[in-house]
Amino acid sequence: MINHVDAEFYKENGYLLVKNVFSPVEVEEMKEAVERIIHKAAKSKFDSNSAWGGDYLPPEELKKLVLKGFHDVHYHEAAFTRAIVHPNMVEILSQLIGPNVQVHHSKMLVKPPERGAAFPMHQDYPYFPHEQHSMLAASIHIDNATLENGCIQVVPGSHKEGTLPHVGSYYLDHREYPISMGTPCEAEAGDVLFFNYLTIHGSDRNESDRPRRNVLVQYRDPSDPPTKNVHVNWGQGLMVCGENPVYKPYLPDQMIN
Numbered sequence: 274m275i276n277h278v279d280a281e282f283y284k285e286n287g288y289l290l291v292k293n294v295f296s297p298v299e300v301e302e303m304k305e306a307v308e309r310i311i312h313k314a315a316k317s318k319f320d321s322n323s324a325w326g327g328d329y330l331p332p333e334e335l336k337k338l339v340l341k342g343f344h345d346v347h348y349h350e351a352a353f354t355r356a357i358v359h360p361n362m363v364e365i366l367s368q369l370i371g372p373n374v375q376v377h378h379s380k381m382l383v384k385p386p387e388r389g390a391a392f393p394m395h396q397d398y399p400y401f402p403h404e405q406h407s408m409l410a411a412s413i414h415i416d417n418a419t420l421e422n423g424c425i426q427v428v429p430g431s432h433k434e435g436t437l438p439h440v441g442s443y444y445l446d447h448r449e450y451p452i453s454m455g456t457p458c459e460a461e462a463g464d465v466l467f468f469n470y471l472t473i474h475g476s477d478r479n480e481s482d483r484p485r486r487n488v489l490v491q492y493r494d495p496s497d498p499p500t501k502n503v504h505v506n507w508g509q510g511l512m513v514c515g516e517n518p519v520y521k522p523y524l525p526d527q528m529i530n
């Protein structure tokens with residue numbers, strides 16, 4: 274799926290878009306699974322709007338925006354378990370992270386047509402800091418994503434800036450880091466965008482008449498320990514390839530070595 278030039282591109286730029294990781298049949302399966310989760314959540318007491326708050330948009334604009342964001346999707350639909358350990362994913366991850374790869378968590382991010390929420394620019398690091406920064410996101414595209422429906426935008430090479438101060442609810446000051454500074458990563462359904470958790474990224478509103486559905490999986494090297502006992506959740510710890518070199522019981526309250 275990728276070669277050493279692609280792996281070098283990721284190392285230098287902090288991101289890599291890989292085309293056709295999933296077939297149209299696999300995408301269709303995930304699309305149906307996403308819709309079932311939305312439907313089931315709507316009937317439960319756990320439904321919510323996960324659109325980010327903050328001061329990056331006027332409050333009256335923010336109020337209108339919607340994001341269906343649910344965590345640990347592979348505990349709800351087997352299509353995502355298959356996607357997370359898909360042979361194409363394993364092949365790519367083992368070149369970007371190393372021979373040993375572990376899941377940290379998964380989530381779906383659905384921006385509905387016309388009122389899909391934006392993500393202000395941020396690094397993922399503050400949400401789940403680790404010692405060696407091996408963590409990366411793999412954003413699986415379920416729909417074609419363009420600037421119009423709020424594709425992900427990245428700042429190439431920004432992972433080399435290290436950890437940056439985030440404000441409020443964990444995003445970068447929008448005056449210094451507007452979404453428009455990003456390189457739009459337009460992609461087709463079935464493509465996967467990989468980016469390191471230090472790479473500055475975000476995405477704009479979906480003002481189109483199409484949804485923008487992505488499933489994002491965070492992966493890490495199992496020898497890269499968390500530095501804070503945060504963002505510990507259900508879906509964590511599954512080995513995707515290789516081995517976990519350290520043997521210890523895997524308990525949520527003992528995540529830090």
Ligand SMILES: O=C(O)CCC(=O)C(=O)O
Pocket residue numbers: 382392397412423424425474475476487489
């Ligand atoms: O899917 C997107 O547009 C961005 C997601 C994101 O930045 C995140 O979940 O940290």
